[in-house]
Amino acid sequence: MDKHKSSRLQPYIPNDNLNNSLGAIRIFGIEMIEDELRPHLKTVLTIIQERKKGAAEQVVVSGILPILAISLRRRGPLTLLTVELVAELAKESVVRKGFGEAGLVNAVLSVMTSSNQELLLHATRAISRMSYDSLTQQEQLLRHGAVPLIISTLLRFPNNEALEGVCLLALCNLGDMGEAEEAGLVWERGMSPRPEESVFHGVAPQSCGFGSSVTLVRVCQWAHGQCSVSIEVFQRCSSSFWNLHGKKRTTRHFSISSLGSCSNLYKMIKYSVNNVPRTQSLRTRMFHTFL
Template sequence: MGHPSMPLTYTYTRSHMDKRRSSRLQKSAPNDNVSNALGAIRVLGIELIEDELRPHLNTVLTTIKEKKKGAAEQVAISGILPILALCLRSKGALTLVTAKLVSELAKESVVRKGFAEAGLVSALLFVLTGADQELLFHAARAISRMSYNSLKQQEQLLRQGAVPRLIAVLLRFPNNEALEEVCLLALCNLSDMGEAEEAGMIWERGVSVRPEEMVFHGVSPQTCGFSSSVTLVRVSQWAPGQYAVSIEVFQRCSSSFWNCHANKRAAGWFPLSGLGGCSNLYKLIKYSARNVPRKRSLKTRVFHTLL
């Protein structure tokens, strides 16, 4: 004999409730942690209490590096940017972690647009006059990131003397390859001819036939595989303490592209299939149609600067 059907019921024990509460806390914890850290930085930053400030700066740094949703927006409206500028200028134990944080924040457009008003632009340039190479690296990276593809930021940095400070760093530390590369990328970005960090540009020193000149070549392979962007940076001294910096960008097509095009041209067919994702497709077609050589200058920018 069958038993009558019984309605389904759910019993929530304390363990179930604890799990649900824990889940909610885990979802809200990142933003709560950032809010708490930002609040602490606002309060403690006035007196620059290093031991108490450092963990809060590290919390914000970690959250920004992990790209937590909404974290950049929280920083933008928090009011801590002037405090970060003060930390950079303090030359204390907080300067390095602050430089790392500012470098990460420079990637966030919602944050970096407030850099100038908060005094962070001048603070970063002040840091570039120091001798700590790790600190110089993060300051130069921040300048590179904030000036990439941003005419307004480029103008602000150029007006405040970013170029001579970057050149001075190149001259002072010629054996630090990482610092050299980030300074070169910053110069290219300031000239509005830079590549994104993700492009994976590889730099190497060239040989100069002129005295008092440094030559650098940067190569950035394109995703389509048929061309590469080549950047040439020359730093030339033309008088004591006076330098000219020229930046040129070339588009170089691989031999495989030209061979492929030459073989197909006789048949009246151009191999367009498979190139749809190539950002330089139009340039490749235009140069090929004109039968230009494999190297051709695209853009040139020259800075004259006093050190």
């Protein structure tokens, strides 16, 4: 079930600008006329960012999602603006449900080989939002190679903190281990005794003020072109709990279930705790991927 919750919506007042822009995108989108499309894409982006009630539904009814997919695949001057719009639309479950049929899942993944870090930021954010608490979207993205693309991006740009944080959250969401974006997860690099391993831990302060949720992500390049990623979540642990269990974790028994592969691109293995409720303090997931 898709449990992603959007930000609080404001009362919607029918907006002729939105209707006009959606209509113009339908007309000019097939030929991708940049000068005609750019202002209308900006208008739709602005209105969606304002989170007005009913705007997302209008986008769905308008039928522009396949046009946005075409724009991303063509990798032209409108790619950056288009992927930013897609990332904003991905906040809305009513829109996100149509991404697969419209070809937007593959289209977003297709831009992940870019060297433009701003474009990668928006594309990874779209992937993260698509997969949060949605098993259907998670499995679709996994089948199409989202994990190796995100890991490659994470390793290519180690000095871009914003991109690093979005990549880590996307990996957590793809493993069904994510925190809500609104939780404000803050990522820091940890220390590892193994030079081939990168360690990240993210902390989301709880509203009660005395506890926190700690997410630990380990990325290990154990062979040329091959990488493993493990994700562990310690729910609502205090600082003393983190100091204790960060050094010595409780042993758990796991069952292994393969969720398939995509040609020679990647193999993903998902671990789940045997007979232990998800409310327990420790949960883990692991990805084994070929970059």
